[in-house]
Amino acid sequence: MSTANLTRAETxxxxxxxxxxxxxxxxxxxxxxxxxxxGFATTATIEFTSTHGETWLDFLGASVESVTVNGVPVAVAYDGARIALTGLAEDNVVTVAATGEYSRSGEGLHRFVDPADGQTYLYTQYEPADARRVFACFEQPDLKAPFTFDVSAPDGWQVVSNQAVAHRNAVAGGQRVVFAPTPPMSTYITAVVAGPCHRVESSWSRDDLTVDLGVLCRASLAQYLDADAIVEITKQGLDFFAEHFGYPYPWGKYDQVFVPEYNLGAMENPGCVTFTEAYVFRGAATAAQYQGRANTILHEMAHMWFGDLVTMKWWDDLWLKESFADYMGALASVEATEFTDAWVAFANRRKAWAYLQDQLPTTHPVVADIVDLEAAKLNFDGITYAKGASVLKQLVAYVGRDAFFEGARRYFRVHAFGNTTLDDLLTELSATSGRDLSSWARAWLQTAGVSTLTLEPAGRDGHEIVQTSARPHRLAVGQYDFDESGNLVRRNRIEVDLEQRRTRVDLVDAPLTLLNDDDLTYAKVRLDTRSLTTVEDSLDRITDPLARGLVWSALWNATRDAELLAARYVTMAQRFAPAESNLALLGAVQANVAAAIEHYLPAAARPGYRHAWLDSAWA
Structure with a gap:
């Protein structure tokens, strides 16, 4: 095994x-x-204590010029990934002077030359373990420390890092920018951005705390940067999280930088969040695109607490920090911004991704066994993000919202600037909710696959919810009837705990019964015969977009599972998609129809359905 592939055991x-x-x-x-x-010159000075006389530092670069241990130059022992340190005392100061390499892959320090004006831009991207491409370090999330960054850059450049600038002075050939020390943090969320950026400034205040805000992009995109809208979402998010997390924003200032050639959507570097510049819209953008950007802004902001303030010990719990942020991005969108139907997109985009991934041979439990960095890199998928967030939404329903947030507040207070495992969070949630979550965690986090929920008659005037792959669920059942205007509106809603394969429920008579109303749990839902008939005639009469989205999702899942004829699904889409006002739903339906026609219909039937669907889309 290459020494670049760090293992959980050795770290x-x-x-x-x-x-x-x-x-x-x-x-x-x-x-x-x-x-x-x-390449570029990089020098790292690290103060640490050690109970062993030897260890190693991680570095991936062109060369290591010198290593000094406690003021004494030592022979360089570098194998291309690790710098061996020997003869250590209990207290040590080690300085490593090296040469790093500029990246074109988005790993380490990425360099981009703007074709519009020839200007050069630099930014770092480290998750899971690429800080070592920029400076020598202990590259693992559970060895936190304060960082002081000292950056020499060309004149006229903006230089941004995790903290505010402490001082700036002129040096030969440019400027030297020294930043204030950070609070203790992991290597993979440190950041440096440099270049002739366009910058818009603002600030946010709450109680006795004022946070300076910055929104940056490359100069040639300045005319397209709608910084006011971004700042508005940012302030709304900071208000929401300050209120719900009960812990002051911990990172001093908050810059958001939109960078080119990004190989991610965004990264939660504290105080210096980076985003793909695809979020700087250069033409007309849809409401769904603005909603998606807001969700990403709020997702990364949630990480300032969950992931940055409190960080996982190892990459086994990558899913937890990403699931928490995914859930909070949608929740904050709904409750703090204009995007009040963000749960609709969550149900029909994120969850649809999870349902698909969870039925492939490559699926895995949410909690994966991440033995090394190579395994961690493979774990950025629909299970980690989308299923994990869906399961977390179910956990909130299972323990109760008040208990969940009180548990989160206790978690932040107890573990601030430290490292944790899943058990640490479950301990706090069990204490605040009074529910033992060990069996819940086993059922949801250590097994793969998705349950299917159906409604079946049970005796005279009774019904049972039947689930495959029985898991504990807290879900809602909604019943919808026609009002005087002919719209389908909810007339009855009950919440029920499912533990066994069959659970009896008392329902009223209604044309449409929707299991998992409000989308509280993670499960495929089947429509009973009467509900399917109602939907086939009146899907567009369901006024609530989330309920409508859950129906669209149920129809598609049944089609994928060959329980609903593909032709029937396409016919319903032809009838109701033109009236679909929610763009997240409409986009999902369009993609699903294309898949149904090309993959699920008999070959001889496809040309006719292609033409019919094209006519519907054109209309």
């Missing part, structure tokens, strides 16, 4: 032996605009 041993007290990272980026320059 656990290192974490038991090492305590890191401080980093000082010096980067010289003054030659970055010169395309002939492939």
């Amino acid at each position: 656990a041993i290192r974490a038991n032996a090492v305590r890191v007290h401080a980093y000082r990272v010096e980067l010289d980026l003054r030659d970055a605009p010169d395309p002939a320059t492939a």
Whole structure:
């Protein structure tokens, strides 16, 4: 195995032996605009204690020029990924001078030359373990420390990092920018962005706290940056999380930088969040696109607490931080911004992704066994993000919203600037809810696959909810009837706990009964015969977009599972898609119809349905 592939076992041993007290990272980026320059000078000074006489630092770069241990130069022992340290004392100061390499892959320090004006831009991206491409470090999330970044860059450039600038002065060939020390944090969420960026500033205040806000992009996109809208979402999100998390924003300032050639949607670097510049809309954009951007902004903001303030010990719990942020992005959108139907997109985009991934041979439990970094890189998928967030939404319903947020507040207070595992969160939630979550966690997090819920008659005037792959659910059942205007509106709603394969429920007579109303749990839902008939005649009469989205989802899942004829699904889409006002739903239906025609219909029937669907789309 390459020494670049760190294992959980060996990093656990290192974490038991090492305590890191401080980093000082010096980067010289003054030659970055010169395309002939492939690398940059990087010097890391690390203060740490060690109970062993030897350990190693991680670094992936062009070369290591020198290593100094406690003021004494030592022979460089570098294998291309690890720098061996020997002869350590209990208290140590190690300085590593090296040469890093500019990246074109979005890993480490990415360099981009703007074709519009020839300007050069740099930004870092580290998750899960690419800080070592920029400076020598202990590359694992559970060895937190304060960082001081000292960056030399060309004149006229904006230089941004996790903290505010402490001082700036002129140096030969450019400027030197030194940032204030960070609170203790993991290596993978440190950040540096540099270039002639366009910047818009604002601020947010609550109680005795004022946070400076910045929104940045490359200069050639300045005319397209709708910074006011981004700042508005940012302030709404900070208000929401300050109120619900009960812990002051911990990172001093809050910059959001839209960067080119990004290989992710965004990254939660505290105080210096980076986003793909695809979110800087250069033409007309749909409401769904603005909603998606708001959701991402709020997702990354939630990480300032869950993921950054409190960080997982190892990548086994990657799913937890991403699921928490995914859930909070949607919740904050609904409750704090104009995008009050964000749960509709969540149900029909994120959850649809999860349902698909969870029925493939490649599925895996939400809690995966991440033995090394290579496994961690493979775990950024629909199970980690979308199923995890769906399961977390079910957990909120299962323990109760008040208990969930009180548990989260206790979790932040107890573990601030530390590292945790899933058990630490479940301990707090069990204490606030009074529910033992160990069996819940086993059923939801350590098994793969998705349950299917159906409604069946049970005796005279009775019904049972039947589930495959029985799991504990807290869900709602909604019953819809026609009002005086002919619209289908909810007349009855009950909440029920499912534990066994069959659970009896008392229902009223209604044309449409919707299991998992409000989308509280993670399960495929089947429509009973009467409800399917109602939907086939009147799907467009369901006024609530989330209920309508759940019906669309139920129809598609039944089609994928060959329980609803593909032709029947396409016919319903032809009839009701033209009236669908929610763009997230409409986009999903359009994609599903295309898949149904090309994959599920007999080959001989496809040309006719293609033409019919094209006519519907054109109309």
